[in-house]
Amino acid sequence: MSGSSPTDRLIPDDTPAPSAAHADAEPGSDGAAHQVRVGRRGFLTGAGVALGAALAGAAGYGVARATDGSHSSTPASRSHAFEGPHQAGISTSVQEHLHFVALDVTTTDRDELISLLTQWTAAARSMMAGGSAGQYGPMDGPYDAPPQDTGEAYDLDAANLTITFGFGPTLFETADGTDRFGLSAQRPEALKDLPHFPGDTLLPERTGGDIAIQACADDPQVAVHAIRNLVRIAFGKATVRWSQLGYGKTSMTTRDAKTPRNLFGFKDGTANILADDAAALNEHVWVSGTDTGANDGWLAGGSYLIARRIRMTIETWDRSAMREQENVIGRTKQTGAPLSGGDEFTEPDFTLAGREGKPLIDVYSHVAMAHPSNNAGARLLRRGYNYTDGSDDLGRLDAGLFFIAYVRDPWRQYVPMQNAMAKNDLLSEYIRHTGSGIWAVPAGITSWTDGAFIGQELFRA
Amino acid sequence: MAISLLSRALFTSATLTVGALALTACTDNSAPAAEGKNSPTAITVSSTADACNLSTTSAPSGNLTFSVKNDGSDVTEFYLLAEDGLRIVSEIENIGPGISRDLVLTAKPGNYFTSCKPGMVGDGLRAKFTVTDSGANVEPTGEKADQIASAVTNYVAYVKDQSESLLTKTEQFTTAYVAGDDDQARSLYASTRVHWERIEPVAESFGDLDPEMDLREADLEEGQTWTGWHLLEKDLWAPTKEANGGAEYTPLTQDERKQYADKLLSDTQKLYDRTHSTDFAESVDASFIGNGAKGLLDEVATGKVTGEEEIWSHTDLWDFQANVDGARVAYEGLRDVVLASDSALAAELDKQFDAITTQLDQYRDGEGFVEYQTLTEAQVKELAAGVDALSEPLSKLTAAVVL
Numbered sequence: 001m002s003g004s005s006p007t008d009r010l011i012p013d014d015t016p017a018p019s020a021a022h023a024d025a026e027p028g029s030d031g032a033a034h035q036v037r038v039g040r041r042g043f044l045t046g047a048g049v050a051l052g053a054a055l056a057g058a059a060g061y062g063v064a065r066a067t068d069g070s071h072s073s074t075p076a077s078r079s080h081a082f083e084g085p086h087q088a089g090i091s092t093s094v095q096e097h098l099h100f101v102a103l104d105v106t107t108t109d110r111d112e113l114i115s116l117l118t119q120w121t122a123a124a125r126s127m128m129a130g131g132s133a134g135q136y137g138p139m140d141g142p143y144d145a146p147p148q149d150t151g152e153a154y155d156l157d158a159a160n161l162t163i164t165f166g167f168g169p170t171l172f173e174t175a176d177g178t179d180r181f182g183l184s185a186q187r188p189e190a191l192k193d194l195p196h197f198p199g200d201t202l203l204p205e206r207t208g209g210d211i212a213i214q215a216c217a218d219d220p221q222v223a224v225h226a227i228r229n230l231v232r233i234a235f236g237k238a239t240v241r242w243s244q245l246g247y248g249k250t251s252m253t254t255r256d257a258k259t260p261r262n263l264f265g266f267k268d269g270t271a272n273i274l275a276d277d278a279a280a281l282n283e284h285v286w287v288s289g290t291d292t293g294a295n296d297g298w299l300a301g302g303s304y305l306i307a308r309r310i311r312m313t314i315e316t317w318d319r320s321a322m323r324e325q326e327n328v329i330g331r332t333k334q335t336g337a338p339l340s341g342g343d344e345f346t347e348p349d350f351t352l353a354g355r356e357g358k359p360l361i362d363v364y365s366h367v368a369m370a371h372p373s374n375n376a377g378a379r380l381l382r383r384g385y386n387y388t389d390g391s392d393d394l395g396r397l398d399a400g401l402f403f404i405a406y407v408r409d410p411w412r413q414y415v416p417m418q419n420a421m422a423k424n425d426l427l428s429e430y431i432r433h434t435g436s437g438i439w440a441v442p443a444g445i446t447s448w449t450d451g452a453f454i455g456q457e458l459f460r461a
Numbered sequence: 462m463a464i465s466l467l468s469r470a471l472f473t474s475a476t477l478t479v480g481a482l483a484l485t486a487c488t489d490n491s492a493p494a495a496e497g498k499n500s501p502t503a504i505t506v507s508s509t510a511d512a513c514n515l516s517t518t519s520a521p522s523g524n525l526t527f528s529v530k531n532d533g534s535d536v537t538e539f540y541l542l543a544e545d546g547l548r549i550v551s552e553i554e555n556i557g558p559g560i561s562r563d564l565v566l567t568a569k570p571g572n573y574f575t576s577c578k579p580g581m582v583g584d585g586l587r588a589k590f591t592v593t594d595s596g597a598n599v600e601p602t603g604e605k606a607d608q609i610a611s612a613v614t615n616y617v618a619y620v621k622d623q624s625e626s627l628l629t630k631t632e633q634f635t636t637a638y639v640a641g642d643d644d645q646a647r648s649l650y651a652s653t654r655v656h657w658e659r660i661e662p663v664a665e666s667f668g669d670l671d672p673e674m675d676l677r678e679a680d681l682e683e684g685q686t687w688t689g690w691h692l693l694e695k696d697l698w699a700p701t702k703e704a705n706g707g708a709e710y711t712p713l714t715q716d717e718r719k720q721y722a723d724k725l726l727s728d729t730q731k732l733y734d735r736t737h738s739t740d741f742a743e744s745v746d747a748s749f750i751g752n753g754a755k756g757l758l759d760e761v762a763t764g765k766v767t768g769e770e771e772i773w774s775h776t777d778l779w780d781f782q783a784n785v786d787g788a789r790v791a792y793e794g795l796r797d798v799v800l801a802s803d804s805a806l807a808a809e810l811d812k813q814f815d816a817i818t819t820q821l822d823q824y825r826d827g828e829g830f831v832e833y834q835t836l837t838e839a840q841v842k843e844l845a846a847g848v849d850a851l852s853e854p855l856s857k858l859t860a861a862v863v864l
Contacts, residue, residue, distance in 0.1 A: 195683040201769075315849065316759045319856035321752075332560055341531070341557030354536050354555035355581060393838060394766070394845040419682050429759075 040154050042136040043126035078218065079158035082125040084444040085301050086286065087454065089162030089216055090381065090406050091275040093254045097220040098246030098385040098402065099227040100307065102209025102437055103238040105171060110181045114459055116237045120165065120213075120230055121445070121453040130158035133229035150232070152225050159219035163226055165454045166305045166439025169193060171210040186458055188296035190304060190411055191440045197433065198422040206309055206435030209241040214305070214404070216383075220247065242435070244309065246385025246402045253381070259336060259344060263312055263386050263399055264430070266329050267336035270344055271371075273381040284379045284413065285406050298457040301443030303406045306414055309387070309435030312400040317430045328426040330365030338367060362426065369425040370417065378413040380405040400431065410438060501526040501565065506577065508556070509533040513577030513586035520568070521595030527564040527575075531556045535580040539564060541590070542574040554581075567802075570594040605798055609747045609862065612794035616750050617742045619790050620660050624729075624736045627656035631729045635722035638693060641715075647697050651776035651829055654690060658783035659790075660736075661760060662753040666744075667735055674728050677770070688724055691773075698773035747795065751859030754791035757784040758852040766845045768833040778830035781844075782821050788855065789814050798862045806854055806861055813851040820847045 080088045107113060123133045132138055134148020141148055172187035173179050193208075213230055217223040224245070231240055250262045251269025255276070262268040273280045282288075289300025317325070322333065330348065331338055338348035339360045348367055354360045361368055372379050383406065388399040407413040422428055442455040501524035505516040510533045529539045536557055541550045541564070550573065553564040570592050576585035630653035637645035657664065657675070665671045672680075674689040681687055696713045713721065735741055764770040765781040792799075792810055799807040820843065824831050836844075 196679075196681075198680050198682045198685075201679060313763055316762055316852075319755065319759070319852055321856075321859060324752075332562075334561070337557075337560055339555075339557050339560065341536075341559045343559060346559070352536065352557065354557075355538075360536065360555050360557050394842055396845075423682060 040130060040132045040138050040149065042132045042134055042140060042148070043122060077157070078160045079129055080160060080162050082128045082444075083446060083448055085446055086303070087162075087164045087441060087444045088128065089164035089214055090285065090303060090383070090441070091253055091273075091281055092162050092216075093160075093257070093275060094249045094252055094383055095160050095162070095216040095218045095223075096247065096249055097217055097223045098249075098404075099215045099220075099223040099243065100246065100402065100404075101213050101215075101227050101231065101243040102168075102241045103211045103213070103231070103234060104241050105180070105210045105238045107237045108180045110459075112237055113181055114453065116234055117165075117455055118451060118453040119233050123230060123233060124163040124165075124226070124454075125448070127153075127226050127229070128158060128161050128163060130161075133226075133233070150225065150229055152228075153222050156219055156222055156225075159217040159222040161215065161217040161222050161226055163230070164214040164216075164305075164441060166212040166214075166441040167191075167455060167458070168208060168210050168212065168437065168439045170208065183458065186295050186298060188299055188440055190296065190409060191438065194306070194410070194436055194438055195415065195419075197418050199428055200422070200433050200436075202436050203434050206242050206244075208437055209439075211238065212305060212307070212437060212439045220245070244307075244387060244402050244435075245389075246387045248386040250384045250386055250401060251382040253383070262384075262401055263314065263388075264317055264325070264329070266325075266331065266333055267344065268401075269382050269384070270331075270336055271379075273379055280379065281381070283408070285381045285408055287408055296440075298460075299440055299442060300457075303381075303408065303441045304410045305437075305439045305441050306403075306405045306407065306410055307435070307437045307439075308403040308433050310401045310403050311398065311432045311434045313430050313432065314397045314399055320430075327362050328365060328430070330361045330367030339365075364424050364426045366421075366425055366427045369421045369427075375417045375420070376412075378417060380407055380413060380417075406441070503528060506530065506539060506575070507532045508537040508539065508577035508579055508586075510535065510579050511586070513539075513575065513588065515575060515588065515590070518588065519591040519593055521597070522568055522570045522592050523595050523597035525566055525568050525592075527553075528561060529553060529556060529564060529577075530561040531558050531579075533579045534558050538578040538581055538585075540574075540576040540578070540585065541566065541568075542576060542587075544572045544574075546574050546587070568592045605801065608797045608801075609795070612747065612750060612798065613745050615794045616791060617745050619794075620663050620736050620741075620745075623656045623660045623787075624733045627653065628729050628733045630656065631726055635726050638697070639719050639722050641718075643697055646693075647774070650694065650697065650774055651771075651779040654776075655779055655783040655786075657690070658760075658780045659787035661784065661787070662756040663736060664732055665756075666749075667732065670728055670732055670735075674725065674732075677772070688721055689728070690725065691771075692721055693725065694771065695773045700773060747798070747862045748859050750791045750795060751862050754788040754858055755852070755856050757788040757791075758848060758855055760784050762845070762848050762852060766841065766848055768841075771833065775832035775834050776829070777833040778821065778824055782830065785814070785817055785821070785851075792855070792858060795858065795862045799858065803857075803861045806857055809854045810851075810858070813847075813854060817847045817851050820844060 080092055082088060105113060105116075107116075127133055132149040134141070136148050138147055138149035138151035138154045169187065169191050171181070171183065172191070173184040213227060215223045215226040215230075217226070227243065249260050251272050252259060253272060253275040255274055259267040259270050273284055275281075285303050287296055287299045287302050287304070289297045320328075326332055326339060331344075336344035337346060340346075340349035340352040341360075348361055348371065350359060350361055350363070350368055350371075350373070352360050368374060383404040385402050385404070386399070387402045388397065390398055392398045405414060422433075442457060445452050445454065445456075502520045503526050504520060506527050506529040507514040508529060508531050515527075527539065527541070529537075531537045536555060538552065538554045538556065540552045542548065543550055550568070551564055551566040553562055556562050573590040573592060574587050575590045576587045578585035630649065634646055634649040634653045637643075637649060661675075664674070672689075675691070676687065676689055677691050678687060678695065692713075695710075696718070699710045699712060702709050761781055761784045765777045765784065768775070768777050770780055771777045792814070796807060796810075799810070821830075824836070824840075
């Protein structure tokens with residue numbers, strides 16, 4: 001699908017190391033984090049944690065293997081810092097691939113949940129730096145034990161991996177009202193199930209989940225490796241409810257990127273909130289902790305994640321005339337310019353009329369329905385991906401858009417817009433929402449200390 | 462792999478070779494895939510406030526593509542006019558500033574005028590355009606306008622007729638329903654809706670009536686009042702608790718029955734009145750009929766073949782047949798036009814309409830059809846394949862009949 005040859009990755013020793021540093025503008029990592037960026041070593045060794053004497057030998061072995069230059073010594077230049085005021089993977093420049101998982105927590109022990117979050121956080125931090133999911137490297141550890149890291153990313157760099165955690169409404173209180181972890185008093189008012197939208201055909205097996213983890217990377221194997229290892233860490237404490245692979249990002253958060261196309265063949269995400277637009281991020285994405293409702297003080301610096309699995313009825317779309325396609329979207333297929341004229345980034349003019357005084361952009365076109373001017377100024381940070389899960393029982397492509405949005409207030413920014421679009425958007429005829437979820441995404445960890453975990457503010461609130 | 466190659470290459474003719482496909486997959490996807498012998502002649506047009514510049518003023522007969530770019534600041538239009546300067550051979554409207562749009566047509570040898578109309582007013586910026594004889598066989602289109610006019614007349618008459626039957630039968634249905642004669646109402650439900658389903662795109666073109674009359678429960682917004690056919694359907698085929706999302710179904714009261722039956726009847730009357738108005742007759746043209754036929758098959762593909770339309774009564778196959786009926790009538794009206802412009806398409810449509818009819822006939826039961834949920838997975842898949850086989854050529858109908 002991408003332009004690069006798949007054979008690049010089969011012969012790593014002959015492949016020149018990527019030279020361009022992609023280190024992004026997020027707050028820099030501290031010295032310890034920098035150290036673990038070299039190879040897929042176990043994270044305790046790299047972090048320089050004082051180990052018991054019994055472990056010291058094994059740790060040293062891990063270092064030796066990782067620095068012998070024959071396998072994964074490529075500097076992890078394509079990596080994002082874990083530390084920061086916000087979790088990575090939200091305003092971060094959108095990567096090419098996604099693996100998203102929703103889990104249900106099976107333990108009912110609050111300490112065990114905290115322990116899981118702590119292990120996840122440490123593993124995520126290590127993997128984002130190109131390191132191992134475990135304390136040992138993928139090829140290290142006791143010979144009679146299964147490797148702690150599954151190993152399929154051993155020869156791969158971090159590929160700009162980001163791992164983002166979110167907490168669903170049911171973590172705070174189950175559907176039947178059980179407060180398993182003493183959290184129900186901390187559930188933000190805005191963190192509740194989305195309403196039924198017109199035309200929703202949600203499948204229970206693709207909806208909801210106590211915890212969501214979004215892994216994005218420029219190499220699909222790196223994203224899948226991350227989720228696979230995090231799920232493995234959770235066995236006995238949480239089970240997978242559903243997961244979704246995505247490819248071909250359908251939005252961008254950096255200005256220089258070429259706007260990608262969705263599976264309708266149209267450019268998608270043209271008017272997104274960009275990473276360098278701090279004012280817009282503060283206004284539309286980050287929870288301030290004082291303004292959106294009760295119980296969200298612990299969520300300050302976080303955000304709300306909305307995911308919707310939007311199946312496209314590809315076959316009927318493909319049979320629709322170009323006139324219909326452009327009219328439904330409200331933009332030209334080729335350049336993405338609004339039908340009122342200009343280029344992709346020209347603001348649509350919803351009043352410019354053509355023949356018989358009808359506006360060139362249909363009032364029910366997607367661009368009109370989704371535009372902030374028709375939604376009380378509401379904007380979303382979109383981060384969706386195309387998905388294709390093979391074909392269904394009728395031989396039709398099971399494909400569409402795995403829509404992901406980050407917002408400060410779902411009930412003001414997303415719900416009214418989705419209600420209006422589901423009812424009136426011309427596009428509704430060609431799509432079907434089959435999965436859904438909402439999660440509160442805690443703030444990031446600004447400076448690393450051992451034992452820190454994502455969401456710690458919630459459990460200390 | 463094949464999918465990504467196909468999606469990137471732009472097909473303009475059936476003469477592509479595998480080699481050409483492989484090459485084009487790596488090149489800019491704005492370029493045509495290959496210059497086969499049937500490729501259209503490309504002519505660029507730049508429309509500005511005071512000029513209409515064409516890359517050439519003559520072209521060989523056959524397929525022509527005018528790529529019209531609006532380089533001005535007003536909305537523009539482009540026309541190809543016949544030698545008399547009056548008859549419109551083909552046109553493209555509503556081109557916003559900076560936008561490009563293609564006009565694709567088959568042109569016979571002769572003298573023409575081209576015209577850009579910036580600001581959509583006046584006679585436009587005209588120039589002579591010559592189509593030379595390339596020897597390509599371009600079908601005569603002499604009676605096309607007459608044929609389309611007759612197709613429009615016939616289709617409007619069909620819509621009026623169906624809306625009249627719908628009104629008559631809806632009266633009978635609602636009378637039985639309000640009287641509490643549920644058996645009678647159930648027996649009339651599907652045979653009444655058939656008239657709705659045959660002209661569904663027409664009803665949908667009146668944006669306000671469709672949601673009042675034909676919404677399914679899943680289509681509702683939270684808190685929205687549900688009215689129309691499917692509300693009564695659910696009441697007549699009351700679901701079990703499990704089928705009702707775990708909640709016991711509460712039947713409508715006698716007052717509610719009357720209220721919703723009256724509303725359905727008065728909405729049906731509105732549909733009747735509107736389809737019998739001159740406004741409606743004037744709004745119908747070849748593309749309305751062609752797109753309506755395609756729209757009916759889309760309805761089958763997304764609602765009926767999956768059993769989602771009639772989830773309580775399971776009478777989806779009645780609707781299926783009615784949608785196909787409506788599409789066939791629309792197509793038959795335009796068939797002469799299609800025969801002249803694309804005889805292979807007409808032959809394919811004849812064949813596929815017959816095939817889907819034969820397929821549906823297997824499931825006839827008495828005056829109607831078996832219930833949807835008695836179909837096996839294999840049978841549903843077979844029907845879906847039949848719908849796809851018909852939908853694909855049917856999606857080309859409009860382009861074949863529009864001037």
